[in-house]
Amino acid sequence: MSKKNQANDDKKHDDDFYGGRKREETDLGGGGGGGKSLWDAAREIAASREKAETLPTESNTILFVGSQTGGKTTMILRYLERTNEAAKPTIALDYNYAKKPKTIDTIGKDIGHIWELGDGTSLTKLIDVVLTAETIGNASVVLVLDLSQPQELWNTYQILYDTIAKR
16 A cells, blocks of 8 residues: 555544544644643542542531430431441440531531430430530530430439530
């Protein structure tokens, strides 16, 4: 095949392959066109990932306190969508967490720290572990009372409320 025929075949192949555009005009091609090169796109992706890793994550704390058999663990497991797990009695202080990616408009993630104080009112000093000066601003307390035991209802409420109010 002559050089002229080879050049025509190459041009025809390029026209077919690139839809009638020259190679330089492709979006991720060799750089002659107005689009981004593959390397520019890779740099942008790497920069956005680095930015996401350096952004502070927002964290909130939830503390579940209440009656010994009030259903605190069951509520936490349902919230975390772990319904296949059986609720076990909490001995002292139990910790779980939940992560949620932020919306499309923002980068990063939200973290929820979920604490459960077990054994009713006997371990109220452990509340100080969860509600510290750093966490108290983003903390919520859920007070769970067992209505099937009305004789303990008011006492449990009063002890836990007073302990938390002191914080």
